[in-house]
Amino acid sequence: MNVIHFLVKDIFRKKLRVFLTIGGISIGISLCIVMMGIGESIKNSFKDVYGKRQIDIIIQEKEQMSILLGRVDAGLVQAAQRTPGVEDAAATLLYINKFRGAACPVFGWEPEGFLFNTVKITQGRKPSAGKKEVMAGEALMKSLQKANERQVKIKGATFSVVGAFKSSSPFEEFALVMPLADLQAAIQEEGKASFINVRLKPDYRTESAIANIMKEIDDNSPMISAARADEFIAEKTKFIVMGEQFSLLVSLITIIAVALGLANTMVTSSFEKRRFLAILLALGWQKIEIALLFICESLIVAVAGGAIGILLGFKGTGYIFGLSHINAFVPVLGVMFVLKIVAMILVSAVFAAAIPAWITLNSNPVEVIRNE
Amino acid sequence: MNKTASKECLFQTVNLQKFYPQTQSFALRDVNLTISEGEFVGIRGPSGSGKSTLLYLLSGLLTPSSGEIYFRGKPLENIKNKALYRRKNIGFVFQDFYLYPGFSVLENVLLPCLHKFFIPASLIKKAQALLEYLHIAGKKDLPVETLSAGERQRVCISRALLCEPRCILADEPTGNLDSENSRNILGLLQKINDERKTAVILVTHDDKISSFAHRIVHIVDGTLKAG
Numbered sequence: 001m002n003v004i005h006f007l008v009k010d011i012f013r014k015k016l017r018v019f020l021t022i023g024g025i026s027i028g029i030s031l032c033i034v035m036m037g038i039g040e041s042i043k044n045s046f047k048d049v050y051g052k053r054q055i056d057i058i059i060q061e062k063e064q065m066s067i068l069l070g071r072v073d074a075g076l077v078q079a080a081q082r083t084p085g086v087e088d089a090a091a092t093l094l095y096i097n098k099f100r101g102a103a104c105p106v107f108g109w110e111p112e113g114f115l116f117n118t119v120k121i122t123q124g125r126k127p128s129a130g131k132k133e134v135m136a137g138e139a140l141m142k143s144l145q146k147a148n149e150r151q152v153k154i155k156g157a158t159f160s161v162v163g164a165f166k167s168s169s170p171f172e173e174f175a176l177v178m179p180l181a182d183l184q185a186a187i188q189e190e191g192k193a194s195f196i197n198v199r200l201k202p203d204y205r206t207e208s209a210i211a212n213i214m215k216e217i218d219d220n221s222p223m224i225s226a227a228r229a230d231e232f233i234a235e236k237t238k239f240i241v242m243g244e245q246f247s248l249l250v251s252l253i254t255i256i257a258v259a260l261g262l263a264n265t266m267v268t269s270s271f272e273k274r275r276f277l278a279i280l281l282a283l284g285w286q287k288i289e290i291a292l293l294f295i296c297e298s299l300i301v302a303v304a305g306g307a308i309g310i311l312l313g314f315k316g317t318g319y320i321f322g323l324s325h326i327n328a329f330v331p332v333l334g335v336m337f338v339l340k341i342v343a344m345i346l347v348s349a350v351f352a353a354a355i356p357a358w359i360t361l362n363s364n365p366v367e368v369i370r371n372e
Numbered sequence: 373m374n375k376t377a378s379k380e381c382l383f384q385t386v387n388l389q390k391f392y393p394q395t396q397s398f399a400l401r402d403v404n405l406t407i408s409e410g411e412f413v414g415i416r417g418p419s420g421s422g423k424s425t426l427l428y429l430l431s432g433l434l435t436p437s438s439g440e441i442y443f444r445g446k447p448l449e450n451i452k453n454k455a456l457y458r459r460k461n462i463g464f465v466f467q468d469f470y471l472y473p474g475f476s477v478l479e480n481v482l483l484p485c486l487h488k489f490f491i492p493a494s495l496i497k498k499a500q501a502l503l504e505y506l507h508i509a510g511k512k513d514l515p516v517e518t519l520s521a522g523e524r525q526r527v528c529i530s531r532a533l534l535c536e537p538r539c540i541l542a543d544e545p546t547g548n549l550d551s552e553n554s555r556n557i558l559g560l561l562q563k564i565n566d567e568r569k570t571a572v573i574l575v576t577h578d579d580k581i582s583s584f585a586h587r588i589v590h591i592v593d594g595t596l597k598a599g
Contacts, residue, residue, distance in 0.1 A: 276470070279466075284484055285455060369470075
């Protein structure tokens with residue numbers, strides 16, 4: 001027998017109230033997880049595209065904000081490859097295709113470029129140039145197979161899906177990849193790329209060497225600019241960061257609402273137990289021990305609600321990413337993310353317990369014993 | 373320290389006064405009382421005479437407006453941790469029992485020690501032994517609300533004895549009991565006083581107290597009366 005046994009027994013004496021409180025906490029926490037999870041997953045999806053491929057520099061159209069609208073000459077790949085310190089360069093053309101009413105990214109890669117080597121082909125084969133062939137990310141492939149489809153339409157032209165790939169980037173899981181020239185032809189942008197990916201030799205991955213190489217690339221043409229890959233990602237994901245911050249703000253408001261709901265339950269509980277708490281003081285309990293009793297009670301309710309909320313949140317995030325209109329992203333919710341949520345739950349519980357503890361610690365036990 | 377306050381004394385009050393600002397009245401006036409270790413003292417008086425206030429002052433739950441309380445020769449005001457003082461030295465028995473509904477008899481007896489995260493088996497044994505001593509062990513697993521008034525008061529006394537206090541402060545312990553149960557409870561308190569040498573300070577209206585207590589003290593309008 002211990003104090004937790006006592007508290008759990010006491011809490012579940014009021015079944016309806018505890019059920020409603022735990023329900024409220026679960027919904028609040030799951031909502032936070034879904035909102036923060038979406039922001040975090042989308043940001044990670046973008047980061048992974050470049051980070052895991054060891055791309056150091058991106059060459060893009062000068063002063064063009066949009067990754068979709070920016071265009072550079074695909075022939076810059078050869079010029080970049082000739083630059084001292086560059087190990088390899090590859091062009092990417094990005095087009096967003098409509099697929100069952102949702103956005104489906106289509107990447108055009110050079111057939112012999114290093115980008116094809118960064119994905120693992122899990123079904124079929126790599127698409128051949130000039131044959132109107134594409135390969136699909138695993139998530140998209142599953143969706144196609146479910147509908148028993150083996151073809152996709154891009155700008156009115158039909159392409160055969162000849163393979164599936166697993167990408168290091170969740171962003172590409174619901175994407176199509178095809179030879180660069182075929183995509184250029186399909187969208188009538190011959191010789192164009194959205195940007196050029198540049199990989200440096202290991203010895204040149206220093207701040208000064210990268211700066212020198214970027215200057216050399218910039219000097220080649222007034223129409224282009226070179227950016228470090230991490231800065232490029234930060235620039236292109238600004239809208240995601242804003243979205244993430246908004247999600248965080250809404251999550252914080254939700255957490256505050258959860259904490260206030262829990263505090264309300266705790267205050268009600270403390271008023272019901274006023275006399276009992278006064279008796280505990282008469283029996284020799286110290287005020288700090290009574291405050292701890294409240295904190296334990298609040299933690300038990302918050303942890304129960306939080307655990308259910310985390311499960312619901314993860315399920316909910318998975319479900320939302322499974323919906324067709326945003327399934328370009330796959331949830332990436334790591335240990336740190338869960339720890340953040342757990343920390344928020346614990347802080348809320350302590351906050352909720354602080355109010356009734358303060359009320360109890362400031363009441364006169366004799367008055368309570370005599371007058372109630 | 374007051375010269376007359378000594379170690380043999382459990383409590384000594386010197387010119388003890390308690391004034392309630394809310395009602396602008398004195399609950400106690402110049403109370404000088406000495407209670408020895410192991411003594412059974414009955415405090416009688418009409419309602420509102422200040423009997424319960426005296427108990428709460430002795431327990432440290434209330435602070436005097438003026439005057440002194442000595443516990444075993446030491447001024448009570450010098451004891452910083454009053455909760456610890458109560459836990460070690462005082463056992464409370466109430467008229468309304470104040471048992472926690474929904475919990476078993478045994479759980480209620482263990483309440484004073486529930487602040488410990490884990491309750492050791494030895495303490496549970498001790499609680500069971502107390503229930504045995506007070507002839508209620510057979511009901512240890514029953515919820516307290518299923519017990520009769522007399523049985524509830526026994527649970528309340530067991531709870532008061534758990535930490536082996538030097539003194540039991542009983543506030544109208546027979547107020548909710550019939551005549552037979554009152555006699556039984558007073559008999560039990562007398563037995564505890566005799567066998568365990570635990571002092572009992574009992575506030576009551578009950579006339580029967582005179583046949584159980586060593587000494588009866590009368591309070592009228594907050595003042596001690598001879599008798």
